[in-house]
Amino acid sequence: MSGLSYMRFELLRSARNRRYMFFAFGFPLVLYFAIAAPNRHTDNLNGSGISLPLYYMVGLASFGTMATMISAGTRIAGERQAGWTRQLRISPLSTREYFRAKVVTAYVMALLGLLLLYAAGLSLGVHMAFHRWLSMTGLMLAGLLPFAALGVAIGHLLTVDSMGAANGGIISLFAFLGGTWFPLSHHGFFFQLGRLLPSYWLVQASHVSLQGGGWGARGWVTIAIWALAMTVLARVAYRRDTGRV
Amino acid sequence: MSIGQENAQTASSAGPMGDGGAGIEVRGLVKTFRAPHGGSVRAVRGIDVSVAPGETVALLGPNGAGKSTTIDMLLGLQAPDSGTVQVFGGPPRDAVDRGLVGGMLQTGTLIRDLSVRELVEMMASLYPNPRAVDEVLARTGLAELGDRRTQKLSGGQVQRARFALALVSNPRLLVLDEPTVALDVEGRRSFWATMREVAGEGTTVLFATHYLEEADANADRAVLMAHGRVVADGPTTEIKARVGLRTIRATLPAIAIDELAALPGVLTAERHGDAVTLRCPDSDQAIRALLPAYPQARDIEIAGADLEEAFVQLTGDPDEEPDG
Numbered sequence: 064m065s066g067l068s069y070m071r072f073e074l075l076r077s078a079r080n081r082r083y084m085f086f087a088f089g090f091p092l093v094l095y096f097a098i099a100a101p102n103r104h105t106d107n108l109n110g111s112g113i114s115l116p117l118y119y120m121v122g123l124a125s126f127g128t129m130a131t132m133i134s135a136g137t138r139i140a141g142e143r144q145a146g147w148t149r150q151l152r153i154s155p156l157s158t159r160e161y162f163r164a165k166v167v168t169a170y171v172m173a174l175l176g177l178l179l180l181y182a183a184g185l186s187l188g189v190h191m192a193f194h195r196w197l198s199m200t201g202l203m204l205a206g207l208l209p210f211a212a213l214g215v216a217i218g219h220l221l222t223v224d225s226m227g228a229a230n231g232g233i234i235s236l237f238a239f240l241g242g243t244w245f246p247l248s249h250h251g252f253f254f255q256l257g258r259l260l261p262s263y264w265l266v267q268a269s270h271v272s273l274q275g276g277g278w279g280a281r282g283w284v285t286i287a288i289w290a291l292a293m294t295v296l297a298r299v300a301y302r303r304d305t306g307r308v
Numbered sequence: 309m310s311i312g313q314e315n316a317q318t319a320s321s322a323g324p325m326g327d328g329g330a331g332i333e334v335r336g337l338v339k340t341f342r343a344p345h346g347g348s349v350r351a352v353r354g355i356d357v358s359v360a361p362g363e364t365v366a367l368l369g370p371n372g373a374g375k376s377t378t379i380d381m382l383l384g385l386q387a388p389d390s391g392t393v394q395v396f397g398g399p400p401r402d403a404v405d406r407g408l409v410g411g412m413l414q415t416g417t418l419i420r421d422l423s424v425r426e427l428v429e430m431m432a433s434l435y436p437n438p439r440a441v442d443e444v445l446a447r448t449g450l451a452e453l454g455d456r457r458t459q460k461l462s463g464g465q466v467q468r469a470r471f472a473l474a475l476v477s478n479p480r481l482l483v484l485d486e487p488t489v490a491l492d493v494e495g496r497r498s499f500w501a502t503m504r505e506v507a508g509e510g511t512t513v514l515f516a517t518h519y520l521e522e523a524d525a526n527a528d529r530a531v532l533m534a535h536g537r538v539v540a541d542g543p544t545t546e547i548k549a550r551v552g553l554r555t556i557r558a559t560l561p562a563i564a565i566d567e568l569a570a571l572p573g574v575l576t577a578e579r580h581g582d583a584v585t586l587r588c589p590d591s592d593q594a595i596r597a598l599l600p601a602y603p604q605a606r607d608i609e610i611a612g613a614d615l616e617e618a619f620v621q622l623t624g625d626p627d628e629e630p631d632g
Contacts, residue, residue: 068433146416
């Protein structure tokens with residue numbers, strides 16, 4: 064019960080943080096229109112069968128939501144540095160509830176970011192059956208799990224000073240290698256590497272627009288392994304850190 | 309050897325978990341930190357402290373005495389290397405989980421993007437039996453600032469808000485680590501007035517300070533710490549007498565310093581030109597002896613205790629202390 068109330072205040076804080084809102088929502092939207100609006104009639108991007116507005120809608124949604132998930136986790140570092148985590152640790156709020164509030168807040172924000180990009184996509188002519196929108200959203204929310212855990216891990220491994228650079232680098236790398244900015248060709252080193260990353264599968268969520276599209280077993284296994292590995296990393300980072308939280 | 313005897317012993321050693329009248333029991337507490345360049349810092353070197361429910365106790369000592377480390381272990385924020393801490397009959401973590409503990413730690417700022425009222429409401433929502441938020445804001449002088457965002461508060465206001473967070477939990481044990489550091493004179497006065505009210509309502513209070521005056525004015529008892537040990541524990545008046553060396557300064561030329569040091573109530577005497585400084589365990593006695601003997605003394609000042617200095621006298625050089 065106390066956990067729910069804490070979550071409510073976390074959401075309120077996120078909604079009031081204007082810089083956070085701009086980078087989480089505004090930035091991907093602006094980029095999306097810059098890339099997709101001039102090319103909105105490209106129906107078959109690189110022979111993939113997917114329209115350019117749809118590809119970049121999902122691409123930028125994956126970029127924005129990855130950033131949202133990671134930065135939500137890394138706010139833990141700020142709260143540690145401010146001594147706030149210690150204040151919470153002498154309250155009845157359990158560590159589990161604290162993390163849950165962080166992750167749920169991140170998911171709510173990510174979902175909001177998705178909906179904004181969907182609206183932008185609709186305005187540029189993206190269309191598919193309602194159930195495909197739903198399953199695409201489901202795939203993306205699942206694909207964000209590793210990033211939620213990664214954010215928590217970074218929040219316990221790094222200090223506030225190094226956070227900006229680290230987050231920027233990590234997100235750019237995942238986005239670049241995962242095909243957020245341009246589709247990966249279906250062979251070669253970058254394709255093989257990209258397929259091992261959760262960001263690739265986030266972008267691949269756009270394939271639900273195709274008949275029978277989706278992830279397939281390979282995507283689910285990759286996401287599951289990353290989610291598990293990042294959760295273990297987050298746990299280790301938290302344990303290592305708690306002596307001096 | 310009979311089984312009956314063994315049973316009787318077991319029964320008497322296991323106290324009831326919870327509300328059996330226990331306050332804080334600290335036994336043989338030790339905490340050592342690894343120093344950054346190898347070696348170790350023995351922050352707490354085996355201390356025993358008891359605090360009865362409803363008591364207000366000052367943990368008094370200079371910086372580096374081990375007060376904050378002791379408080380961290382008392383709150384379950386750090387695990388002791390050896391020794392035990394019991395809060396209300398159980399481990400600190402249990403008392404914290406049950407919402408019995410409110411604390412104001414030595415360092416810490418507030419999280420941003422909430423108003424003062426929302427922040428206090430949030431903290432209240434985590435506890436089973438909180439105080440009314442409006443009442444707490446009024447008692448901490450924040451009634452006017454309730455709608456202000458936390459990132460816009462001054463240093464003193466942040467400190468008051470942190471006090472409000474500790475109070476709103478309506479704890480049975482209130483722990484305050486150097487609570488008045490960022491406060492001005494008026495802020496301190498009203499802080500301690502509120503603290504005494506809360507203590508008067510039956511809350512057990514433990515606060516750390518390096519000001520003897522704060523301990524003297526606000527606690528029933530002081531536990532004096534230095535170099536990780538308890539060096540004295542008793543009513544504040546007693547502690548004050550032990551460490552409360554006063555100094556008498558006077559202009560008094562041409563008198564041998566040894567004569568002054570030999571006066572009753574004087575511990576040491578020093579001369580700087582025409583001025584002399586007498587360090588006195590009993591300044592009343594010393595001044596009564598000084599004036600008839602040397603009526604030419606003028607510009608007389610009597611100053612209160614310098615705690616740092618008194619600690620050095622009382623405890624010696626930490627490096628010469630034998631290992632515990």
